[in-house]
Amino acid sequence: MSRPNTPNENGRPDESTSADTAPHGAGDEQPRGRKPKDERESVSSRTEKSDARKIVTGEATYTADHAAAFPNLAEAAVVRSEIAHGVVTDIETSAAAEMDGVYAVITPDSPSVPDKPYTSAGQSYPEPSPLDLHVLRKRVRYVGDPIAAVAAEDAATARAAARQITVTYDEYDAVFDTETATDEAAPQIHDRDDIENPQPGAAYERNIEAHALGEIGDVDDAFEAAATRDDRTVVETEWETPYQSHCVPEPHTTIAHRDEDNRYHLVTSTQVPYHVRRQLAHLFDVPIRDVRVTKPQVGAGFGGKQSMVIEPITLALSLAADRPVKLEATRREEFHAMRLRRPSRIEVRSVVTDDGELDALDMSVVTNSGAYGPHGLTAAGAIGKKPLPLYTHTPNIRFEMDAVHTNLPIAGAMRGYGAPQGHFAVEGHMDEVARELEIDPIEFRARNYIGEGDLDIASGILKDGEYGRKIRSCGLEECIERGKTAIGWDEVDQPDAEHLHRGCGMALATQGSGIPGDELGAAHIKMNEDGSFILQTGAVDIGTGADTAMSQIAAEVLGTSPEDIVVQPSDTDISPFDYGAYASSTTYVTGQAVQKAALDAREQLFEFAAQLLDESVEKLVARDGAVSSKRTGESVTLEEIGYASIYGDEVRAQIMGEASHSTDESPPPFGAQFADITVDERTGEFEVHELAFAVDCGVAINPDLAEGQVTGAMHMSYELATGADLSFDDDGTPETLGFRHYGMPRTSDQPPLTPILVETHEPTGPFGAKSIAEIPTNAVPPALSNAIRRAVDVRISDLPITAGKIKTELDKQ
Structure with a gap:
């Protein structure tokens, strides 16, 4: 068995833990609150999405709507490369700078523009993606690379000024497909010495951003044996997937300014407020405490807003113009200058017995990262790690991947994160195997797919050491x-x-449900005197209804209705920490933090209720907006408890619960x-x-x-x-x-x-x-x-x- 020391989705080598392999007994299950359907009050109910009405009536406020709060706001436009590969030799900005209504023009040499390399990937710390981006770029690697930017009194003036900026290039040869890019004679897109945090297997001389190989069993031996046996069939298929756009209704939008305390404050449409805060602090060389990121209503993200794309440019313009600046991407920019689902070429080979049992699976993937490398290793790895667990019983499995640079737009994270490409290949291949054996495709899958109680080892094929995930x-x-x-x-x-x-x-x-061993969600809930609650999490509702789900989880614990729990939007100054909305983690990870915080608050709630009812805490139950004695049936409303806790004669304390949650599951x-x-x-x-x-x-x-x-x-x-x-x-x-x-x-x-x-x-x-x-x-x-x-x-x-x-x-x- 060969499993190289390859990082997981957040770039760290994975190790199996007791949570991966140990049986999960009732003692672990009980705190999660297993309830029959007829005993659930808030959970499993079709509660109306809390922001649904304001969205359909147009009352919801998105980032661009916050511009009204800044009377001296400037609007921005970005000058982007018109060539696919080369070096900027001159930027003539004088005509733009002299235009009426223009407040600032910035280039890579401007004092407000950091020169540090960074990654736009909104992932954990330390960032698993290579640091290969600059805020504005002299070396351009695709049509769309940002070169300069303008802040002006309105968007029309900013765009007109941007058109007045003349850029001169020394143009290089470019390459647009992965097969040509990896040829030894292909133009080299990145210099290895310019990259911080290169990925495992990187070979920049052949435009390879990352390479990984993992194996379970002995795949070559299985194929060699199949060539000599009549009861084995070998099936080989090839698959290809294209770029895909997120098509977000709300384009990437950011407002940046310095507040009255001279701190950097960004109102931005993002899925990862805390990652943006940390990355901006690094880029602009300021303490994290001096950066605040506020997320208003988000008009969908689908992974596209897991990247920090326009925030650094907006902040640099704000510093240069000495006023608030708003940058809103155009729809054209959304289609080529933000982020996209990565194209892939996939080969799948298998050995199957005449009885329809898989003996070997061999999967090889080449993905097109485009010009830069955010999420390159991790998303390409997911192409295999996500679908292969369906057939984890297969004794011999191999997965190999290359992430390759070309002079095309940047691929990043997108809903499914590599899994759609992988499932297309694996599930299409399974049908071809079933046809070859003349077996019903469902029956064939049933002979091989994973089931409850199984130990999934295929999802750890790129991990170092033994790994197993109990289903x-x-x-x-x-x-x-x-x-x-x-x-x-x-x-x-x-x-x-x-x-x-x-x-x-x-x-x-x-x-999956989050990234095992590399997630953190936190929650804080406080009780108002009328028995309602304020819930704060760092989780980001990007249109999914996550805030509604969080209110339902809390309400189920506290015995109240979701309408009586106000969920506040993410703000890094106020909200507890959260990694953000990605990897299908919010309900599973942050939801558990909310449940634990609500349990913490309920303990305090019961202490006050016990005094009011002259009953022991063990005999109390929260339900229907009240706390009742299971012994006598007497009850006290949450409102009565709220007033008693805050204004009582003997003991006064605000009922507040808080918790964090991280898991290897x-x-x-x-x-x-x-x-x-x-x-x-x-x-x-x-x-x-x-x-x-x-x-x-x-x-x-x-x-x-x-x-x-x-x-x-x-x-x-x-x-x-x-x-x-x-x-x-x-x-x-x-x-x-x-x-x-x-x-x-x-x-x-x-x-x-x-x-x-x-x-x-x-x-x-x-x-x-x-x-x-x-x-x-x-x-x-x-x-x-x-x-x-x-x-x-x-x-x-x-x-x-x-x-x-x-x-x-x-x-x-």
Whole structure:
């Protein structure tokens, strides 16, 4: 067994812990509050999303809306590279600087612009990604690199001034695909000496940002044995996925200023306020205490706002202009100058017995990081580490990956974090194996997939040393059965027209719940005198309804209603620490911090109630906005307790609970995706009748919100399957400039989406919950490709799936 010392998703070598392998007994499970459905008051209720009404009425305030608080606000525009690779030899700014209404123009040499290298990746400390970015850049590596910026009295003036800035380049040869980039004769994009914190396996002379290899068993031996045996079959497949845009409704927006205490304050649309604060303090060489990051309403992030992209430019402009500055990305910038899902090329080989048991899996991945390296190693690693656990029983598994630089836009984090690319390859491959063996694809998977009680070692294939993740909850079997029923798997009727062919396809999916051993959530809750509560967490609600879920968890503990718990938005000056909204961690990690903080507050609540009721604490229960004696039935309202605790005659104390939570656990949710389609063999056009996803997310804290996550993620996954991709001309200039040029499915293109929640109980999660937000992004592409294969016997292995590709393959038959 070979497992190199390769960092996990946050860049640190992973080691197995007792939590990974030890049995999880009832003593661990009880504090999480397992409750039958009929005893749950707030948890599992379809509570209205707390911000829903203000969003649909337009009353929600996003970052740009906060501009009204700054009467002397300047607006900004960025000058970006027009070439894919080269060096800036001159920047002529005088014409822009002399324009009326222009307050500041900055370049890489401006005093307010830091020269330190940094990474934009919003991950843990120390940052696992290479420090290869500068705020403004003289060496440019893609069309879109920021070179200069302008602050002016309004956005129109700032953009006009930016157009007056003339940039002269010494242009270099560029490379736009990973195969050419790794050739020894290819132009070198980065100099190794200029990179701080290079990744394992980096070979910048061949434009390789990172390389990793892990193996369980002996894969080569399994393939060599298969070549000499009649009862073994070898199947090989290749897959390709494109760039995908986050398509956030709210573009990246930041307001930066110095407050009355001369501290740096940023109001910004981010998923990671605390990481942004730490990274800005490093960049601008100031104490962390002198940086404040406030997150207002966020108009979606999907991973794109896990990167610190425009905050440093905005702050540097604010310092140069000596006034508040707002920078709002244009839609064109969102499509090429922010962050994207990374393209990938994947090869999968397997050895399978005649009985349908997997003997070996060999997966090789090459990803396109683009010009810089945020999340390069970790997201590329997830392409294998996420789907392979589905088949962890396979005795011989190998995974190898390369993250490669090109002169194209920067890839970063995106919902699913590598898992959609990996599932497309693995689940498409599984269908090909089933066809080769002439076994039903569901039956074949059932002979091999993971189950409750199993020890998953495949997710640790890139870890150093022995590793095992105990699966304590798994509803895959029920997910499959309910998905089959919903889609009509066994009841497919062929159309009357001979040129139309109908078929159903399916794919399994899994994910994680936070990053094991590398997360931290904290919560503080205080009771008002009227029995209501103020809940503070550092978690970031990016439109998911996380604040609502947190209020439900707290309400379940405290015996009140979620409406009586006010959740405050993240503010690094006020909120407890939290790593941020990524890796499907909020409900599982921060939710447990909230549950523990509420339990802390409830203990204090019970102490005051015990005095008022003349009852022992052990006999009390919180329910329906009151604390009652289980012995006598007498009760006292939370309002009475609130006033007594604050204004009482004998003991006065505000009831406040607080807690932190970190864990080595990351229980996977499981799901089964089904697709029902009809293909026209004359044209290759296809109609998707329905997409159904059945998911085991443990106990759904709020079924409405969970179903909303499934529906939205399926839409994003369908976009990757049929519409995503960004095009560039021969010089690397982007041709996708807005929604009109991008293949996002419109309302008229969207098939019916059916979410199905399968309840299990995850004993390590708050009230049995695990994650839901990312897993539904993983499986539409393979399910749709598998459905087309079943309908017309052609395989589309490169995304997006189009009628033209189907027709081309049909013409080969």
